[in-house]
Amino acid sequence: MTENLDRRRLLTSAVVGSAALAGATALGSLAPEAAFAAGEQAIEPGAPDPNFAEGRITGISAGMLFVTGSDTALWRIRITGGTSIWKLRPTTFEQVAVGDGLYARGLRLPDGTLAADSVWVNIVNVHAHIAAIGRNLLHLDHKGKRIVGHLVPGTSAARYNNTPAVSDMSMLRVGKHVQVIGAWVPDTNEVQIATVYANA
Template identity: 75%
Template sequence: MPQTLDRRRLLATAALGGVVGATGLGSLAPDAAFAAEAAAIEPGAPDPNFVEGRISKISGHLLLVLGSDTVLHSIRITDGTSIWKLHPTTFDQVAIGDGLYARGVRLPDGTLAADSVWVNIVNLHAHIAAVGRNLLHLDHKGQRIVAHVVQGRSAAVYNGTPAVSDLSLLRVGRHVQVLGAWHPDTNEIDIATVYAAA
């Protein structure tokens, strides 16, 4: 998959001041973009090309991120960085206080030139405790989570069938996996996709 390998080189080039066009990188399908990512990381070991934490400062196209393990990280957003925050979005939607996972390539100064950034993304395994108007109350590891239905975005996958916008088949007591975006410093999320068992 030479196209994907080129993408990583281009990211580093872009972060170092080279010229790179977003259209030249953006044509890759999501799975294709990850097809050649098999880095030689020892199973069980931390991945140096991956960062998690919360954004403490935004300076130009540089994010300062405080990892949950209290390690500080610098993440550079390039023209080729894909950003997800409930849906694919742009850098101006990223805010201080947001949580994130990021993947990219390390520059010589330790900065991560981001290939992908997933902002506030959560993937919760939970039970439906209650169903309200345009929201679900979820029990997640003993915590109550309020999950909002976002018109035009939220979808449900019922036992592997194609995603549909109709969430009315979700019932109290059902086990679900909810992919969504957290509202920082709250127990609320917006729903991207609900995977519901049969």
């Protein structure tokens, strides 16, 4: 609890006292899996989490992301010097673009903006079967729809049977079920793969 309060105090001071934008500090985990984790506070069942936002970026201005949520909620998300940004890998505010999708966690401020602690851009979490394997490609079947997964040298990794992540993809097999966390290429059926989870 003390850690949570300290993080909120630091994040609030970053919003109030800093004009610096971008950066990627260690305020919480930026691991892509953290985007799908439960929030730090207990939320009433069925109630929205006031410190979480998701949607597509419709505008960017002076360190602020304007986002339309999938439920048509409109968000103003403030990026500060303490915001960590993930877009396939840890990155900077300059790499975020209009049309990108995002998840963001942070602190809801009195003016309604969300001071972002962590932002995950274009992140997807897909359960699928491998339909085909090509050079640096995985063709995935997700509920009858085809997804093209791009293996990114130096970035993509596989975890077999919950072992540590490795760059070796040789144990992936056609027909096997996998979970893929990666970065969606907006308005396509393509994903850049961060991690593939599979049973060897």
